[in-house]
Amino acid sequence: MRDNVPCEFPAGYDGTALLKRLEQVLDPELDESILDLGFVRSLQLCSGHASVALRLPTSWCAVNFAYLMAEDVRHALLRVEGVHQVTVSLGDHCAAEEIEAAVNDGRPFAEAFPGEGAGSLAALRLTFLRKGFLGRQERLLRDLRTVGCTAAAICALRIGDVSMQDDAIVVQQPGCSSVQRGSVVSLQRYLDRRAELGLDCSLAAPLIIGLEGKPFSVDQLQAHYEAARTVRVALEANGSFCRALLRVHRLEAADQSLHSNMGGRHVQS
Amino acid sequence: MYSHDGQNLFVIDGHMHFWDANPENWRNKYGESWIKCFHAFHSGLSPAEEVWPFDKFCRYGEDVLVNDLFRTGYVDMAILNSTYLYEFYKNGFNSHAQNNVIKAKYPDRFLLCGSFDPRDEEAGVDAFRRMVADYPIQGLKLYTAEWRNGSRGWRLNDPWAYKYLALSQELGIKNIHVHKGPTVYPLSSDAFDVRDVDYAATDFPDLNFIVEHVGLPRLDDFCWIATQESNVYAGLSVAMAFVHLRPRYFGEIMANLLFWLGPDKLCFGSDYAIWSPKWLIEKFMAFELPEDMKEEYHVDLTFEIKRKILGENAARLYGIDIGSQTAKLSRDGIGAGV
Numbered sequence: 198m199r200d201n202v203p204c205e206f207p208a209g210y211d212g213t214a215l216l217k218r219l220e221q222v223l224d225p226e227l228d229e230s231i232l233d234l235g236f237v238r239s240l241q242l243c244s245g246h247a248s249v250a251l252r253l254p255t256s257w258c259a260v261n262f263a264y265l266m267a268e269d270v271r272h273a274l275l276r277v278e279g280v281h282q283v284t285v286s287l288g289d290h291c292a293a294e295e296i297e298a299a300v301n302d303g304r305p306f307a308e309a310f311p312g313e314g315a316g317s318l319a320a321l322r323l324t325f326l327r328k329g330f331l332g333r334q335e336r337l338l339r340d341l342r343t344v345g346c347t348a349a350a351i352c353a354l355r356i357g358d359v360s361m362q363d364d365a366i367v368v369q370q371p372g373c374s375s376v377q378r379g380s381v382v383s384l385q386r387y388l389d390r391r392a393e394l395g396l397d398c399s400l401a402a403p404l405i406i407g408l409e410g411k412p413f414s415v416d417q418l419q420a421h422y423e424a425a426r427t428v429r430v431a432l433e434a435n436g437s438f439c440r441a442l443l444r445v446h447r448l449e450a451a452d453q454s455l456h457s458n459m460g461g462r463h464v465q466s
Numbered sequence: 467m468y469s470h471d472g473q474n475l476f477v478i479d480g481h482m483h484f485w486d487a488n489p490e491n492w493r494n495k496y497g498e499s500w501i502k503c504f505h506a507f508h509s510g511l512s513p514a515e516e517v518w519p520f521d522k523f524c525r526y527g528e529d530v531l532v533n534d535l536f537r538t539g540y541v542d543m544a545i546l547n548s549t550y551l552y553e554f555y556k557n558g559f560n561s562h563a564q565n566n567v568i569k570a571k572y573p574d575r576f577l578l579c580g581s582f583d584p585r586d587e588e589a590g591v592d593a594f595r596r597m598v599a600d601y602p603i604q605g606l607k608l609y610t611a612e613w614r615n616g617s618r619g620w621r622l623n624d625p626w627a628y629k630y631l632a633l634s635q636e637l638g639i640k641n642i643h644v645h646k647g648p649t650v651y652p653l654s655s656d657a658f659d660v661r662d663v664d665y666a667a668t669d670f671p672d673l674n675f676i677v678e679h680v681g682l683p684r685l686d687d688f689c690w691i692a693t694q695e696s697n698v699y700a701g702l703s704v705a706m707a708f709v710h711l712r713p714r715y716f717g718e719i720m721a722n723l724l725f726w727l728g729p730d731k732l733c734f735g736s737d738y739a740i741w742s743p744k745w746l747i748e749k750f751m752a753f754e755l756p757e758d759m760k761e762e763y764h765v766d767l768t769f770e771i772k773r774k775i776l777g778e779n780a781a782r783l784y785g786i787d788i789g790s791q792t793a794k795l796s797r798d799g800i801g802a803g804v
Contacts, residue, residue, distance in 0.1 A: 226683060256502045291499060328686070385631075427726070430718045431685035435706075437712045438682070441510040 201233070205241040215240065215247065215280070218273040225322055226262050226437040228329035234436070236266070238288065246282040247274045249305055251291055252450070254442035260292045260310060261318055269298040289450075300320040327408055330394055332432045333387040334405065335425035340366070346373040348418045357386060357400030467792070468747055468776065470769070476777040478790045479544040481643070481678055481703040481735030484531055484568050485560040487524040497554040508740045511707040516745055526739055531698040534722050535550045536575060536800045539743035542777065543786070543795075544718070545577045545735075547607040547643065547678075558772075566601050566628070574794050577784055579607040579643060580597055584626035584632070585614050594630065598637045606783060607633060607640035607678075615671075623665035630668050641674045641783050643701065646681045646688065666697035674783055676733060679704040680723065689726040699783070700727055703735030710748045717755050724765035733780045736769065747776065 206212045219240065220232045231237055231251070239248040249270050253263055265287045273285045284301050287293035292310075299309030340349055350372045351411050358369045366376040366384050392398045396410050403412035413421055468475040487501035491549050510519045518526075526534075536543040558564060562580045569576040582594050582602040597603060608722060611619040620627060622644065646660045660681045667675050678701035681688025690779040692698040700723055704756070708716035723732055734750075736743040736786055755767040795801045 255503055255506050257499055266591040280606065330557075395606040423725070424690075427689050427722050428686045430722055434685065434708065434712075434715050434719055435713050437708070438511075441711055444612050445506050 201235070202237050202238045205239075205243075207242065207244075210242065212240070212242070214277050215242065215274060216224070219249070219270065222266065222269045222273050223331075224262070224436075224439070225265050225325040226259075227439060228325065228332055228432050229412045229436050231266060231270070234440065235447075240358070242280070245279055246284070247280050248284045248286070249274065250286045250288060251290075252288050252446065253445070254439040254446055256289045256291050256446075258290065261306065261321060263278075263287060263290055263292065263308050264296050264300065264309070265318070265322060265384055267296055269302055269304075271303075308328050316442070326390065326394060328432060330390045330408065331425040333383065333428040334384040335422065335429040336373075337380070338405065338422055339378050340383055341368070341373070344368075344374050344376045348415045351405055352403075352413055352415050352418055354404040355400065356398065356402050357405050359404060361385070370397075409434050467542055468751060470751060473769075474792075475540075476792060477543075477743070477747065477783065478581070478777045478780040478784075478786075479535060479539075479541045479738065480676070480733040480780050481701050482535065482544050482549055482738035483547055483549065483560050483740075483741075484528070484565050485525075485549070485714050486557065486564065487555070487559065489524070491555050491557055493552075493554055493556050495549045499553050500551065500559070504740055507704075507707075511711050512741060513710055513745055516742060518739070524737060528571075531568070531738070532572070532800065534742050534744065535690065535738065536572075537738075540747045541579065541736075541743050542792070543575055544603045544738075545643070545758050545780070546560065546579060548579050548581050549607065549645075550581065550583075550636070551608060551609075551612065551723035553612075555738060561598060562601055562603065569602065572790070572798065572800065573602070574798055575800065577603045577604045580639075580733055581607050581609070582630040584620055584624050584630055585610070585613065585617060587626050588629075593634065594633065595637070595700065595761050598639070603639065605643060606639060607645065609642045609645050611645070612651075622662040623669075627666070631666060631673065635670065635673055640672070641676060644677055645678050646657065646684065654745060660684050660691060662699060663688075663696065664691045667691070667698050671697055673697065674699060676701045678735065679737075680719070685722070686721065692731065693726045698735055699731045699779070701733050703741070704748065706734065706736065706746050707741045709753055713753060714756065716753065717759050719757045720767055721763040721765055724767065724771070725763045729774050730779055731770040732775045733783070734776045750776075 204212050217224070218456065219237060220230050223229060224231055224234055227234065236251050236253060238252045241248040251267065251270070254354065267287060268284050271283045274280050283426070285297060287296055292298070295309050299306065338351065350370060354368070354370060356426065360367050361381045364378040364381050366380050368374070372465070388398060396406065404437050405418070406412050407421065468477055487497070492498050496599070505520055505523050535544055538736050546565040547560070548562040548565055549559045550561050562578060565578055569578045570605070578596050578601060580601065581592060586593070608622070610621060631642070644663060660677065663675055663677060674697050676699040677688055677692070680700045680702060682704055688700070692700060705716070708719065726732060732754070736746050751772060760766050778788070
């Protein structure tokens with residue numbers, strides 16, 4: 198999806214760093230990159246001023262999540278060298294004006310939307326970071342189980358027992374073979390979120406832990422897996438729902454611009 | 467009635483609407499955004515050939531509804547959800563009074579849901595009693611996220627909600643449908659948090675709580691609650707629509723629901739006119755749970771389980787005897803083919 202984002206950079210400018218930062222911005226409710234979801238409509242950089250146009254699945258997407266994404270985009274791009282100003286626009290979102298005014302000015306949600314449950318915005322974000330942790334962990338567990346790791350072997354793993362080699366995870370323990378290609382992503386995403394939540398990421402720490410930081414006994418692991426699996430399915434189903442709505446939104450926007458172009462021509466004639 | 471290999475399946479559409487979203491009924495821009503959002507759901511997840519133009523979607527009328535549900539859509543009975551939204555629609559979106567117009571014409575076909583808003587407090591008690599006395603109210607549909615005088619919603623465990631739930635029980639209403647589903651602007655998302663259902667279900671063990679849209683996007687939270695509370699049921703509308711566009715996700719959602727809740731607590735719903743029962747049911751009956759999911763979750767979606775989901779479970783909740791109801795329906799205008 199990132200290849201489809203129209204970018205305008207100064208001649209000779211390498212926009213990789215900007216796109217990499219954008220890629221790290223997530224839809225908190227879906228735990229997926231806004232770039233992969235297709236929410237980024239365009240990106241421009243001019244004299245250190247970055248402008249990002251977002252298009253969300255519907256004009257009626259929840260204001261609090263829309264605010265979080267716009268704010269994250271601004272913070273992410275301000276960290277890129279040479280960028281000193283960021284303007285985020287939300288297109289036809291119902292609260293575009295209020296969100297843009299607040300985010301581009303660095304003002305908090307509570308000021309822009311008094312009385313909209315602002316106090317719980319940080320809590321909302323944390324709730325979904327935690328759900329994302331479980332969803333990511335489930336994918337890693339699924340990979341480990343697929344290559345034949347038993348519950349006992351999984352419970353005994355420490356972070357230092359797994360390493361990444363090309364696209365595969367290598368598990369240094371008897372009873373587990375090297376994991377299939379591609380699963381290095383699930384390991385990396387899991388460890389990233391684990392660090393983000395402030396959980397122990399040292400090499401000696403158990404690989405699979407709960408949100409409280411405690412490892413599981415062999416007896417507990419299956420129940421934990423079953424719960425994490427449902428969290429992952431919920432996140433993925435939501436992502437799928439949003440993609441379907443975004444597709445309609447895009448078609449409608451294309452349709453409207455076609456109509457307005459035709460109208461324009463008509464006036465000229 | 468859906469027939470397959472000589473077997474008949476009695477169908478109850480547990481969640482459908484008879485709304486008026488004509489522009490003349492819009493009170494403000496929210497009335498417009500509400501129905502446009504519904505239309506986006508409709509066009510985003512329906513098969514291309516089933517998509518309606520926006521103006522038909524705003525007000526489809528009685529004949530279209532009767533045809534889409536009962537004549538071509540396999541539905542035997544339907545639960546009319548009342549959704550008021552007076553702050554967005556001048557005459558309401560589909561109030562129990564509006565819904566009762568069609569219920570009165572086909573009394574055996576519809577189950578009519580009323581509602582309450584605990585923010586009315588004492589002042590609403592008489593009106594609630596009157597509604598139950600004057601209309602054939604058989605269940606309630608509660609919209610915890612509805613805006614009202616600056617309030618952005620309420621919770622099922624608010625003290626006044628408890629008073630109304632107790633009153634409902636006293637008046638013989640057993641089934642409480644609670645909308646917990648995708649965030650629709652202009653409703654606030656926090657009001658879709660499902661955890662308040664947990665408290666109410668524990669404190670009112672004799673009431674049934676049917677969580678519409680299985681709490682999506684909070685499917686996980688819903689599953690934990692439904693596992694703990696024996697009187698919490700899953701309303702499948704919204705989830706059903708995945709059967710077309712994303713059959714594998716549909717399978718995974720069903721596998722999870724069957725895993726946590728079992729086959730006796732899942733109730734079909736179309737959310738008509740957002741989606742239509744005809745294609746939903748045809749695709750649902752043709753759908754088989756992928757083998758890898760059967761193995762992993764140790765569940766299946768057999769013909770007998772589909773029969774429960776499509777009608778038997780809701781019939782049990784509403785005390786409907788399928789045999790005698792089928793006989794009765796065969797004699798009404800629709801059943802007799804008039």
